[in-house]
Amino acid sequence: MEFPSLPPKTVERLSQYRRILISCSQDGRTHIFSHELAAKLSNTPVQVRRDIMLVGYTGNLRKGYDVLELAERIGEVIDACETLRVALIGAGKLGTAVLSYFKGKRSKIEIVACFDVAPEKLGKRFEGVLCYHQNELPERITELNISMAILALPTEFANDAAKVLVENDIKGILNYTSANLNIPETIYLEQYDMVTSIEKVAYFVKQSKIANQ
Amino acid sequence: MEFPSLPPKTVERLSQYRRILISCSQDGRTHIFSHELAAKLSNTPVQVRRDIMLVGYTGNLRKGYDVLELAERIGEVIDACETLRVALIGAGKLGTAVLSYFKGKRSKIEIVACFDVAPEKLGKRFEGVLCYHQNELPERITELNISMAILALPTEFANDAAKVLVENDIKGILNYTSANLNIPETIYLEQYDMVTSIEKVAYFVKQSKIANQ
DNA sequence: TAGATTGTTAATCGATTAACAATC
DNA sequence: TAGATTGTTAATCGATTAACAATC
Numbered sequence: 001m002e003f004p005s006l007p008p009k010t011v012e013r014l015s016q017y018r019r020i021l022i023s024c025s026q027d028g029r030t031h032i033f034s035h036e037l038a039a040k041l042s043n044t045p046v047q048v049r050r051d052i053m054l055v056g057y058t059g060n061l062r063k064g065y066d067v068l069e070l071a072e073r074i075g076e077v078i079d080a081c082e083t084l085r086v087a088l089i090g091a092g093k094l095g096t097a098v099l100s101y102f103k104g105k106r107s108k109i110e111i112v113a114c115f116d117v118a119p120e121k122l123g124k125r126f127e128g129v130l131c132y133h134q135n136e137l138p139e140r141i142t143e144l145n146i147s148m149a150i151l152a153l154p155t156e157f158a159n160d161a162a163k164v165l166v167e168n169d170i171k172g173i174l175n176y177t178s179a180n181l182n183i184p185e186t187i188y189l190e191q192y193d194m195v196t197s198i199e200k201v202a203y204f205v206k207q208s209k210i211a212n213q
Numbered sequence: 214m215e216f217p218s219l220p221p222k223t224v225e226r227l228s229q230y231r232r233i234l235i236s237c238s239q240d241g242r243t244h245i246f247s248h249e250l251a252a253k254l255s256n257t258p259v260q261v262r263r264d265i266m267l268v269g270y271t272g273n274l275r276k277g278y279d280v281l282e283l284a285e286r287i288g289e290v291i292d293a294c295e296t297l298r299v300a301l302i303g304a305g306k307l308g309t310a311v312l313s314y315f316k317g318k319r320s321k322i323e324i325v326a327c328f329d330v331a332p333e334k335l336g337k338r339f340e341g342v343l344c345y346h347q348n349e350l351p352e353r354i355t356e357l358n359i360s361m362a363i364l365a366l367p368t369e370f371a372n373d374a375a376k377v378l379v380e381n382d383i384k385g386i387l388n389y390t391s392a393n394l395n396i397p398e399t400i401y402l403e404q405y406d407m408v409t410s411i412e413k414v415a416y417f418v419k420q421s422k423i424a425n426q
Numbered sequence: 427t428a429g430a431t432t433g434t435t436a437a438t439c440g441a442t443t444a445a446c447a448a449t450c
Numbered sequence: 451t452a453g454a455t456t457g458t459t460a461a462t463c464g465a466t467t468a469a470c471a472a473t474c
């Protein structure tokens with residue numbers, strides 16, 4: 001059975017619902033209501049129900065949603081059948097931070113290699129992930145069957161790395177640098193630029209100060 | 214002269230336009246067309262013009278936009294009058310990565326202190342920013358006139374930190390952890406969760422694979 | 427003038443929310 | 451039954467894009 005592509009925002013929330021569900025399950029809960037899920041994410045019960053409707057799961061009018069069943073159902077929809085193999089470009093502070101935040105989180109997504117240029121990092125493991133020289137990217141992408149990359153290197157080198165990734169047929173890039181990447185539209189690109197995010201919050205803080213005067 | 218609050222998406226793009234403008238200016242360019250700005254950000258010329266319209270700047274039909282004037286105008290709209298003072302909670306890998314990516318980027322936003330619990334970090338400076346013990350948050354927020362915080366500590370401690378921030382009247386929080394924060398709606402919250410972002414890209418990579426079969 | 431550009435309104439698209447029937 | 455919940459359509463809201471007049 002196949003599913004149409006979900007709205008990007010819904011995918012984000014489903015990922016978050018699942019994490020909450022797993023954590024609830026570990027706390028021994030078996031069921032949860034839409035308003036409880038909503039409260040944890042500061043959104044509305046209607047939105048939760050609508051998102052869950054899109055994955056085709058049906059809750060129970062008395063007990064709400066079965067925590068484990070719903071988590072499983074979300075997994076069937078958002079996970080790939082085979083484990084999706086990811087390369088991390090840059091094993092510096094940001095890169096290793098990504099590794100530790102992500103560690104052990106998801107079974108169907110695996111960061112299988114990281115890449116850097118610093119000689120002292122090569123051959124070492126970070127959170128268990130082996131570090132190669134960035135020059136080896138083309139071979140390793142093929143060899144390790146990598147289809148997605150995370151850019152966590154200095155901004156000024158991001159475009160060079162992206163070029164290599166594109167040439168070697170990567171399907172998606174998550175860019176944590178501030179670089180404006182020049183890549184074809186066929187590749188899914190997600191930009192999570194720290195500088196922009198800080199400026200955005202700063203703007204709304206400023207606005208709230210003006211409003212409260 | 215005052216301005217109505219801009220749409221969040223526009224604020225993000227304005228921040229990016231400005232960075233491009235500053236970089237163009239450093240390359241010696243004096244003018245730029247909307248389609249050039251659009252190409253760098255992979256969006257459309259119309260959107261660029263519409264965003265610029267909202268900040269009330271007018272370009273030149275022959276030469277496009279004056280790079281420096283436009284950068285300045287964007288600053289007048291999105292920057293606070295006084296420098297906005299930011300606390301970084303967590304001086305680990307992610308926190309110090311934030312410091313180095315942000316360093317020297319913006320004059321009207323300053324990360325004035327970082328906070329951690331590890332004894333060996335206290336009193337040290339990271340990228341020039343002094344590290345205090347997290348217990349000192351209440352005093353330092355007042356003393357240093359901090360109005361915004363960045364959460365870059367382990368996910369399991371994020372809610373405790375947020376509680377202290379709320380009690381001490383922080384106006385905006387940028388949360389890089391995966392925690393679901395429980396804070397009042399009056400505080401601007403931006404969630405940049407790494408795990409969610411990775412899962413989101415993974416989902417669309419999966420979809421593109423299905424589509425290309 | 428012809429061609430390229432900006433500025434802006436109107437139309438469209440996508441995401442959220444309101445309303446409500448159905449169920450236990 | 452009354453009350454609380456889910457599932458789903460319709461309405462609304464917000465963001466993007468199309469269309470086009472004005473200008474150099």
